Amino acid sequence: MAFHLRYIEKKEICKDTHALYFDITGKDFYYKAGQYASVTIPILEAKDGKGNKRHFSIANAPGENNFIEIITRKSGSDFSGKILNLVKGEELVFENPAGEINADNIHGSPVFIAGGTGITPVRSIVSYWKKKGVHKRITLFYANRTAACAPFMDEFRMYESSSFEFIPIFEEGEEERYEKGVFNEEIFRRYTNDISARYYYITGPPAMLSEAIKILVKAGVRDERIFIENV
Ligand SMILES: Cc1cc2nc3c(=O)[nH]c(=O)nc-3n(C[C@H](O)[C@H](O)[C@H](O)COP(=O)(O)OP(=O)(O)OC[C@H]3O[C@@H](n4cnc5c(N)ncnc54)[C@H](O)[C@@H]3O)c2cc1C
Structure with missing residues (x-):
């Protein structure tokens, strides 16, 4: 199942590393602590040929908040450039929470x-x-x-x-x-x-x-x- 989650904000939580927050209010987005999701940036046309989808672990515990948190560092890819420059309210698609270490x-x-x-x-x-x-x-x-x-x-x-x-x-x-x-x-x-x-x-x-x-x-x-x- 695909969930369109709205970007809220980002914070630099340590050197060169950002936490990004996405709103799950009213969404039935279910995952187990420790799992990752595949994340698509729908509007991204990746000119570097590396596509618009990546996996990200969900860093906060389920049932804790009305948002989910992912952590990432800047790389040279178009995907990385875009995900670190989202505008509040932009929607990314989160799918298929998975991962055996949970x-x-x-x-x-x-x-x-x-x-x-x-x-x-x-x-x-x-x-x-x-x-x-x-x-x-x-x-x-x-x-x-x-x-x-x-x-x-x-x-x-x-x-x-x-x-x-x-x-x-x-x-x-x-x-x-x-x-x-x-x-x-x-x-x-x-x-x-x-x-x-x-x-x-x-x-x-x-x-x-x-x-x-x-x-x-x-x-x-x-x-x-x-x-x-x-x-
Ligand atoms: C289970 C799991 C959990 C993860 N959790 C996190 C996390 O919490 N935080 C985090 O930052 N990262 C996480 N990652 C890694 C993340 O998915 C990205 O791979 C990573 O962020 C690097 O992406 P990039 O665009 O910066 O790197 P790049 O190396 O520029 O791009 C990597 C992507 O591009 C594709 N690609 C590379 N070269 C080519 C090519 N020539 N043609 C077509 N496609 C190509 C690869 O298949 C891959 O999807 C996780 C990965 C996995 C598997």
């Missing part, structure tokens, strides 16, 4: 390993659980280039507790409270002392997914405990 499908005490915009489904799931009062032990490894361009840092910091372990990992910067570099075996082992008992959800760009899978498998995680999504 709040209904998370087993046991999850370990999330998120890179870049891969953090958006995790943010949706965690905020959904927080609002519903779901108590789970959660570990979140969050890899990004810098702290300044990593969305939702303050929010995850706020959730930190004995049952929510938050491990930001940044390639650049020297702050002591962050791990430096990329997600790697040493960092993984240092923060995960019950490796075989956990379930693993990896969301991010393809290179990061394959590297993270190698690390988990080498550490003895069985295939059936690893779930991935290319975001």
Whole structure:
């Protein structure tokens, strides 16, 4: 089913990264926390030949607001240029919410390993659980280039507790409270002392997914405990 949703506004939520909001008031737009939708800009004639449709994770939890939120960064494509310059009231078409990594499908005490915009489904799931009062032990490894361009840092910091372990990992910067570099075996082992008992959800760009899978498998995680999504 296709939903024509009106653009409300955008906010720069961290360096070069925008949250875009679309009105779902009165619409029966249903999705599960963590899912993505395919998004079409109907009026866009993409001269770069890359088309007018992309997938976007929905970053806020369902049932939370009368809007949905997507997060994106500027690239050189016509699609990116247009979606970051919408006029209030313009309609985009949202279809087919999908994605197996969603709040209904998370087993046991999850370990999330998120890179870049891969953090958006995790943010949706965690905020959904927080609002519903779901108590789970959660570990979140969050890899990004810098702290300044990593969305939702303050929010995850706020959730930190004995049952929510938050491990930001940044390639650049020297702050002591962050791990430096990329997600790697040493960092993984240092923060995960019950490796075989956990379930693993990896969301991010393809290179990061394959590297993270190698690390988990080498550490003895069985295939059936690893779930991935290319975001
Ligand atoms: C499940 C999922 C969730 C995602 N969630 C997010 C999200 O929350 N935020 C976000 O920013 N991005 C997300 N993405 C990625 C997003 O869909 C876009 O791929 C990304 O934003 C890059 O789009 P672009 O136009 O900037 O990049 P570009 O690389 O310029 O374009 C990518 C698109 O162009 C097409 N394309 C590339 N070259 C050609 C060609 N020569 N001819 C025809 N078509 C071509 C590709 O098939 C692809 O659809 C998600 C992707 C997936 C699969």
